[in-house]
Amino acid sequence: MNVTQIDMTGYDKCIAALEKIKEHRMSTGPIVKGEELYYTLLIQLFREVRQAWDEGKPFFLYEMSIPNELFVGMGVPAMEYDMICGSMTTLLRAHEAVYGAALKIGVREEICSAQRTPIGILAKGWFPKPAGIVYTNLDQCDNCAQSANIMGQLYDVPTYFLNRPFRWWSERGVQMMVGEFEDAVAFLEERTGRKMDWNKLKEAIEISVEQVKIIREIHKLLMVKPCPVRARAASFAHWIKWSFAGRQEGLDYFRAFRDEVKALADKGLGAVPNERFRLMSLFTPPQNQMKMLDWLEHDKGVALVSEPYYFRVGPWDMDPSKPLESLSRQYYHESYYRFYSQMEEYLDMIVQDAKESGAQAALNWFNSKCRMGGAMSKIVKDTLADKVGIPTLTVDVDLLDPSPASEKRTKERIEGFLESLFTDNVAAA
Amino acid sequence: MEIKPVEAIEEAMRVNATFPYTDPSREWKEKGGKVVGYNCIFIPEELIHAAGMLPFRITGDNKELGLDNANVYLYTSTCSYIRSCFELALGGGFDFLDGYLSASACEGVQRLGEVWSAYLKVPMLMTLDVPRKINQRCKEFYRDDLATMKTKLEEQYGVKITDEKLWASIKLYDETRALFHELYEMRKAENPPIYGSEVMELLNAAVRMPREEYNPLLRRAIQGLKVSGRQLTGKTRVMVSSSVLNNAEFLRGVERLGALVVTDDVCTGARYFWEPASENMADDPLQVLANRALGTGFPCPRTNPPVHRTERILKMAEDWRVNGLIALTMRNCAPYVLDLPMWKSKLEEKGISVLDLDIEYGGTVTGPARIRIEAFVEMLSMQAVW
Numbered sequence: 143m144n145v146t147q148i149d150m151t152g153y154d155k156c157i158a159a160l161e162k163i164k165e166h167r168m169s170t171g172p173i174v175k176g177e178e179l180y181y182t183l184l185i186q187l188f189r190e191v192r193q194a195w196d197e198g199k200p201f202f203l204y205e206m207s208i209p210n211e212l213f214v215g216m217g218v219p220a221m222e223y224d225m226i227c228g229s230m231t232t233l234l235r236a237h238e239a240v241y242g243a244a245l246k247i248g249v250r251e252e253i254c255s256a257q258r259t260p261i262g263i264l265a266k267g268w269f270p271k272p273a274g275i276v277y278t279n280l281d282q283c284d285n286c287a288q289s290a291n292i293m294g295q296l297y298d299v300p301t302y303f304l305n306r307p308f309r310w311w312s313e314r315g316v317q318m319m320v321g322e323f324e325d326a327v328a329f330l331e332e333r334t335g336r337k338m339d340w341n342k343l344k345e346a347i348e349i350s351v352e353q354v355k356i357i358r359e360i361h362k363l364l365m366v367k368p369c370p371v372r373a374r375a376a377s378f379a380h381w382i383k384w385s386f387a388g389r390q391e392g393l394d395y396f397r398a399f400r401d402e403v404k405a406l407a408d409k410g411l412g413a414v415p416n417e418r419f420r421l422m423s424l425f426t427p428p429q430n431q432m433k434m435l436d437w438l439e440h441d442k443g444v445a446l447v448s449e450p451y452y453f454r455v456g457p458w459d460m461d462p463s464k465p466l467e468s469l470s471r472q473y474y475h476e477s478y479y480r481f482y483s484q485m486e487e488y489l490d491m492i493v494q495d496a497k498e499s500g501a502q503a504a505l506n507w508f509n510s511k512c513r514m515g516g517a518m519s520k521i522v523k524d525t526l527a528d529k530v531g532i533p534t535l536t537v538d539v540d541l542l543d544p545s546p547a548s549e550k551r552t553k554e555r556i557e558g559f560l561e562s563l564f565t566d567n568v569a570a571a
Numbered sequence: 572m573e574i575k576p577v578e579a580i581e582e583a584m585r586v587n588a589t590f591p592y593t594d595p596s597r598e599w600k601e602k603g604g605k606v607v608g609y610n611c612i613f614i615p616e617e618l619i620h621a622a623g624m625l626p627f628r629i630t631g632d633n634k635e636l637g638l639d640n641a642n643v644y645l646y647t648s649t650c651s652y653i654r655s656c657f658e659l660a661l662g663g664g665f666d667f668l669d670g671y672l673s674a675s676a677c678e679g680v681q682r683l684g685e686v687w688s689a690y691l692k693v694p695m696l697m698t699l700d701v702p703r704k705i706n707q708r709c710k711e712f713y714r715d716d717l718a719t720m721k722t723k724l725e726e727q728y729g730v731k732i733t734d735e736k737l738w739a740s741i742k743l744y745d746e747t748r749a750l751f752h753e754l755y756e757m758r759k760a761e762n763p764p765i766y767g768s769e770v771m772e773l774l775n776a777a778v779r780m781p782r783e784e785y786n787p788l789l790r791r792a793i794q795g796l797k798v799s800g801r802q803l804t805g806k807t808r809v810m811v812s813s814s815v816l817n818n819a820e821f822l823r824g825v826e827r828l829g830a831l832v833v834t835d836d837v838c839t840g841a842r843y844f845w846e847p848a849s850e851n852m853a854d855d856p857l858q859v860l861a862n863r864a865l866g867t868g869f870p871c872p873r874t875n876p877p878v879h880r881t882e883r884i885l886k887m888a889e890d891w892r893v894n895g896l897i898a899l900t901m902r903n904c905a906p907y908v909l910d911l912p913m914w915k916s917k918l919e920e921k922g923i924s925v926l927d928l929d930i931e932y933g934g935t936v937t938g939p940a941r942i943r944i945e946a947f948v949e950m951l952s953m954q955a956v957w
Contacts, residue, residue: 143912143916247912248908248911248912248915248927249908249909249912250900250908252648252902252903252905252908253905253908253909254905257909279703281675282675282677282678282681283678284677284678284873284905284906284909285905285909287703287873287875287906288872288873288875288877288905288906288909288910289909291875291876291877291909291910291913292909292912292913295912295913303703303704303875303876305702305703305704305709305875307700307702307712308675308681308698308700308701309700314712314715315700318702318708318709318712321708322708484685484698485682485685485686485689486685508646510648511648512648513648513649513650513678513679513682513903513905514678514682515648516645516646516647516648516649517644517645517646517648517649517678517679517682517683517685517686518682519646520643520644520646521644521685521686521689
């Protein structure tokens with residue numbers, strides 16, 4: 143199933159499309175600095191990889207949760223493939239072609255679109271050939287653990303699999319991950335013919351420490367009344383956090399984002415024109431239907447005041463003098479990854495966030511292809527009801543593939559839920 | 572030619588007919604014994620056995636179940652194997668267990684343990700941390716988690732698992748593995764003496780009764796086959812591959828269509844016994860168990876790198892001279908779905924056809940599945956003629 147021909151037409155179209163979107167956003171109204179930077183950085187990343195490909199220099203593809211700081215330390219461009227391929231598919235409106243290509247080699251529609259998409263993109267030959275692919279089980283995601291096997295075979299490139307333990311927060315777990323990172327560095331060195339610059343890695347971690355501090359500030363600002371953070375911003379921030387960890391540009395983005403949110407909060411202004419509902423948002427809203435978040439804000443007055451996945455980073459700080467150990471421990475403090483691990487830890491996290499934020503209810507954006515999430519949807523609902531006393535609407539969506547859940551249907555369900563919340567509020571008053 | 576029944580195989584079938592609370596388990600309990608459930612082969616039965624308890628593999632039934640109750644808790648994105656296990660558990664089918672051990676083997680197994688812990692009475696003792704990668708670091712890590720599991724069993728039940736007991740258990744279970752290898756060797760014959768469905772019955776019984784009683788039963792089955800003069804014939808030789816399969820009735824259906832099921836790539840089949848512990852000798856019995864589970868002999872689709880598994884499937888297909896392979900792709904079993912493309916085309920390049928068949932756990936050879944299998948068997952038999 144090797145791909146013999148690389149076709150960069152689509153890749154270049156994505157860069158052009160992103161530039162147009164940015165231009166459009168800037169010309170049609172005031173665009174906040176954070177949003178502008180988001181598009182700028184997205185375009186920059188596409189260009190960095192394109193340039194490396196043109197010049198015959200090595201670059202890497204990596205999976206979510208592989209720390210970008212490693213590639214910064216190595217001085218090589220790298221792209222997180224789950225979300226970037228999702229963006230490509232949306233920008234090219236190529237869902238049918240991409241998922242069709244994945245299906246043709248046996249990757250069926252029940253596989254999470256975040257992994258089906260990169261497989262489909264590579265099966266089409268729409269991505270430049272990397273020097274290697276670095277991936278992981280993300281603690282316990284079967285799709286993440288195996289999709290790159292197929293990708294490596296498609297492009298005939300070596301892969302490195304980083305095994306994450308189930309209980310990574312134990313000392314044994316950390317030590318194991320340190321060993322796995324050491325092997326990852328060896329892999330990168332072997333594939334690039336250059337050595338890890340440990341000073342550069344240390345600097346990258348110092349930047350990440352600052353970035354995390356700002357994310358904690360944003361987490362607190364999210365809970366201010368009225369909420370000064372736009373719902374879309376969380377997804378943007380999440381993507382920048384992954385792709386620009388350890389880079390000055392990433393830190394600049396978060397500073398700009400924090401400053402504009404804080405300015406609103408200081409003035410007592412909310413991001414939602416008429417804030418009526420303060421909700422918790424669980425997991426990831428459908429990335430192909432971001433306009434639904436705008437609809438929630440503008441038409442329904444919904445503010446997402448609790449986004450534990452994106453902003454609830456643990457209290458621990460990385461130690462740049464112990465770079466690999468820090469990267470190992472940081473994984474545990476990244477709230478997003480708790481979803482893929484021990485259920486109890488995850489439930490504690492969302493209960494705390496729900497209590498601190500005072501959210502009236504929760505929207506659980508349930509990725510219907512996700513087995514980790516599926517098996518949790520009832521217990522999440524039960525736990526939030528029992529321990530926080532709030533209702534949860536489980537919304538069946540797909541992260542990237544628009545076909546399984548129509549926007550209309552999703553909106554109808556949310557509308558019904560909001561109506562019942564409103565009725566309850568009136569009754570309580 | 573009349574195919575004579577083999578008494579030991581019929582005995583295994585009688586055990587399976589009483590599943591989930593099998594007669595031997597009931598007798599064990601009536602004598603005051605404890606039964607500990609598990610549902611993944613990454614949990615070494617030897618450890619439970621060495622604690623003086625009966626390891627009991629939790630599975631779904633020998634038929635496709637309605638899963639309405641399990642769907643409420645696990646949602647339909649969880650594979651039907653895991654939901655079938657939970658459906659039975661919700662109905663009280665596993666209430667006779669004294670404890671349950673889970674593992675971080677795949678999404679389904681892990682979440683089953685956690686949901687079990689939240690909603691069922693039978694205590695979930697712990698989730699064993701099972702690495703996906705086959706290397707020394709992971710084997711040592713896994714070994715340490717086995718030590719935690721050992722302590723957990725000792726504390727929970729007030730027993731002591733000595734090295735001596737553990738070695739004795741390893742030896743006992745290795746004996747089973749050796750016997751299964753002997754049985755599978757017999758299936759290489761042009762006219763094997765046993766049906767695939769009968770092998771499945773024997774495999775199912777192995778994890779549903781005390782091993783001290785089971786090994787003699789399996790030995791009698793092999794001996795019985797040897798003296799039976801049975802020589803099975805079929806239109807073609809088929810290998811069955813899947814993540815998990817307990818439904819002997821499915822294999823019976825395939826065989827009724829004229830195929831000889833001669834071997835398998837199933838975690839309740841060859842993958843269960845393939846790797847002996849004795850080839851993984853070390854001073855530490857826990858390390859032996861870890862080395863075996865994360866061995867390269869016949870790995871689970873979840874393991875990395877995938878090459879060991881691919882090589883084993885190709886070699887097995889060659890050694891058992893199969894004409895075709897039926898891949899039972901259970902919906903939402905991501906490890907298997909994502910592994911199949913790694914070796915399917917390689918098998919086809921060797922001239923071995925692969926039927927990628929969507930089927931739910933417990934499904935039988937009826938409806939569209941029957942039509943597709945029948946066509947596949949016919950196609951293979953025509954190839955043999957050509």
